[in-house]
Amino acid sequence: MAIVRLATLDDVDELVRMRWDFSEEGYTSAVSFKEFYPICREFLIKAMGSGDWYIWVAEVEKSIVSHMYLQLIHKVPRPGKSPDSYYGYVTNVYTHPCFSKSRSRNRDSGRYGKMVKRKWGRIPYRLAQ
Numbered sequence: 001m002a003i004v005r006l007a008t009l010d011d012v013d014e015l016v017r018m019r020w021d022f023s024e025e026g027y028t029s030a031v032s033f034k035e036f037y038p039i040c041r042e043f044l045i046k047a048m049g050s051g052d053w054y055i056w057v058a059e060v061e062k063s064i065v066s067h068m069y070l071q072l073i074h075k076v077p078r079p080g081k082s083p084d085s086y087y088g089y090v091t092n093v094y095t096h097p098c099f100s101k102s103r104s105r106n107r108d109s110g111r112y113g114k115m116v117k118r119k120w121g122r123i124p125y126r127l128a129q
Contacts, residue, residue, distance in 0.1 A: 003060075004056060005057060007056070009045065011055075013041070015044055025097075051072075053070070053071050054071075055070075056068045056069075066093075066095040067093070068090060068094075072087070
C-alpha cells in the first residue's frame, strides 16, 4: 500500500527525474537531462517554499511512484468575501509506469488523488506558513 504525503526538499532529485521521465514518454527533448536538472530543481525548491504549491507524492518502499502538483491561484478580492480566497489548480499528475505494469496508471492516479483530497481536508489551511 502506498503512503501519500507532501513532498519535502529531500524528494526534489527524485521529482526532477520523474518530471524528465514523464516529459520524455513518446517525445525526445531538445535539451539534455544535465541541462534540465538545475532548472527544474530550482523551480521545485522555490515552489515548495512559496506556500502556493503543494506537491503530493505516493511512496512505496521508500520510492516515489506517483505525484500530483497543486498550485493555489489567488483570486482578486471581492467585497464581503474572504480577503485571501483562491482556486486549487491540479497539474502534473503522474504514476511511474514500472509501478503500474499490471494496473491502469489513470486509475492509480485517480486513487491517489482521492487519498490526497481526504488528507488535504484534515490539514490546516496554509500549512506551509
